Amino acid sequence: MSENKIPFGPTYEEMLHPETIAPEIRAKALKAKEADELDPVNLFNITWKDEDNQVRKIVLPKEITGVDANIVVMLGTYFPSGSHKVGPAYSTLIEGCVDGEIIPGEHTILGPSTGNFGIGVAYICRLMGYKAVVIMPDNMSKERYERIQAYGGELDLTPGTESDVILTLQRTYELKKNPKNKPLAQFELLPNYRFHRYVTGNSAIEAVKGIGNGRIACFTSAPGSAGTIAAGDEIKKAFPEAKIAALEPYECSTLATGGRGQHRIEGIGDKMCTLIHNVLTTDFVTLIKDEDCVRGLKILKDGTDVLIKAGVAPEVAQSLKNLFGVSGLCNILGAIKMAKFLRLGPEDNVVTIATDGFDRYNSVLDELAHRTLEMEDFVLERWLKDIFLDADDKHVYDFRRMDLKEQLFQQKEKDWLPFGYSLEYLNSMRTMEFWDGEYEKYREYDEKIKQMR
Numbered sequence: 237m238s239e240n241k242i243p244f245g246p247t248y249e250e251m252l253h254p255e256t257i258a259p260e261i262r263a264k265a266l267k268a269k270e271a272d273e274l275d276p277v278n279l280f281n282i283t284w285k286d287e288d289n290q291v292r293k294i295v296l297p298k299e300i301t302g303v304d305a306n307i308v309v310m311l312g313t314y315f316p317s318g319s320h321k322v323g324p325a326y327s328t329l330i331e332g333c334v335d336g337e338i339i340p341g342e343h344t345i346l347g348p349s350t351g352n353f354g355i356g357v358a359y360i361c362r363l364m365g366y367k368a369v370v371i372m373p374d375n376m377s378k379e380r381y382e383r384i385q386a387y388g389g390e391l392d393l394t395p396g397t398e399s400d401v402i403l404t405l406q407r408t409y410e411l412k413k414n415p416k417n418k419p420l421a422q423f424e425l426l427p428n429y430r431f432h433r434y435v436t437g438n439s440a441i442e443a444v445k446g447i448g449n450g451r452i453a454c455f456t457s458a459p460g461s462a463g464t465i466a467a468g469d470e471i472k473k474a475f476p477e478a479k480i481a482a483l484e485p486y487e488c489s490t491l492a493t494g495g496r497g498q499h500r501i502e503g504i505g506d507k508m509c510t511l512i513h514n515v516l517t518t519d520f521v522t523l524i525k526d527e528d529c530v531r532g533l534k535i536l537k538d539g540t541d542v543l544i545k546a547g548v549a550p551e552v553a554q555s556l557k558n559l560f561g562v563s564g565l566c567n568i569l570g571a572i573k574m575a576k577f578l579r580l581g582p583e584d585n586v587v588t589i590a591t592d593g594f595d596r597y598n599s600v601l602d603e604l605a606h607r608t609l610e611m612e613d614f615v616l617e618r619w620l621k622d623i624f625l626d627a628d629d630k631h632v633y634d635f636r637r638m639d640l641k642e643q644l645f646q647q648k649e650k651d652w653l654p655f656g657y658s659l660e661y662l663n664s665m666r667t668m669e670f671w672d673g674e675y676e677k678y679r680e681y682d683e684k685i686k687q688m689r
């Protein structure tokens with residue numbers, strides 16, 4: 237790559253193993269991370285790893301989780317643009333580029349999203365020189381819109397919230413009739429699956445080295461696009477005993493029971509079984525109450541004294557303040573619930589993900605303050621006990637048997653036949669060959685990316 241050429245960006249392998257990036261590029265990327273977030277070399281910071289090539293993660297204190305098992309949370313907030321959703325945004329764009337389907341200067345990129353993917357798309361397009369239009373509901377946290385616009389993305393808003401994401405898909409299908417518009421369809425396109433299975437899955441496997449028995453007993457992830465949960469496919473390959481739990485808002489339990497309510501966990505619970513969700517490896521669907529996630533976030537953000545009083549080391553309590561968003565709390569509460577449900581012990585590890593950090597949720601805690609009479613420390617102490625320490629193992633739906641998965645396949649048909657996918661294609665997703673075949677394509681794309689840069 238020449239000095240002044242815009243870097244074409246990393247391969248899947250370089251995202252998993254940033255130590256394999258050419259040293260001068262890596263050094264530049266690490267420097268740009270602090271100095272200039274809009275320098276295109278930041279594409280090479282799309283990784284779970286820190287400058288020492290270690291997965292960014294935290295093992296939650298047991299004074300918070302109340303369970304013997306180790307709850308290991310991988311931290312998405314350190315990705316460029318502030319969430320790991322930049323990974324699928326980049327992967328989808330770069331695959332389109334190397335396939336010759338997306339041409340600079342010619343195409344406008346559409347990003348249907350509830351926020352973070354849209355932020356990722358706006359950011360990646362800024363770095364790679366494309367115009368981005370983010371299609372999202374008009375009732376998400378205001379920090380999301382501000383970030384998209386700050387990166388130069390345009391907004392095309394549809395009515396509603398998290399649970400109205402189907403409207404954004406319909407709008408995308410309408411806009412896509414103009415051949416100048418190219419959607420990065422996170423719910424449908426398999427680069428999202430490839431990124432998370434290869435990069436997130438293998439990073440999770442590395443993350444537990446030296447913790448407990450070094451294996452993963454359970455992985456919990458609340459699907460939005462169901463990209464992240466693809467990490468479970470790789471985890472199961474390495475640790476066949478691992479259980480994968482998809483988490484849903486109790487208020488919008490589409491996979492578990494066909495529920496379709498409004499909820500407060502931005503980024504997840506989109507009232508559908510997404511096309512790229514491999515339900516073959518989803519063992520459980522577990523419901524988490526949205527208010528518990530918002531209150532849980534309040535405790536970790538503002539309850540430092542309460543956590544210290546509960547026995548958490550002061551520096552640890554302090555370090556937790558900005559690491560999570562609402563869906564991160566959902567994933568953590570799901571991990572605790574599953575540790576209880578599966579009767580896991582001190583040698584066992586449950587891995588989960590914090591998609592983003594606190595930076596985009598000030599307004600959510602402001603809103604909590606508005607509708608809550610008292611939030612003094614004694615209230616937070618009560619919440620810590622009720623939400624974390626006394627968490628129950630209820631609302632866990634078992635989908636391990638093939639006949640039970642039928643419900644999930646049917647949901648997928650209901651959601652995707654209307655968008656023109658054939659029953660034959662949907663049926664091909666009923667075998668692991670489909671998913672393994674799609675996964676393996678990351679090698680071909682890596683070759684193409686290397687050739688083209």
Ligand SMILES: Cc1ncc(COP(=O)(O)O)c(C=O)c1O
Nearest residue numbers: 352459460461462463464503563
């Ligand atoms: C905050 C947040 N949490 C969780 C998710 C869900 O991740 P995934 O789309 O990979 O299922 C998203 C997706 O946008 C998100 O923005």
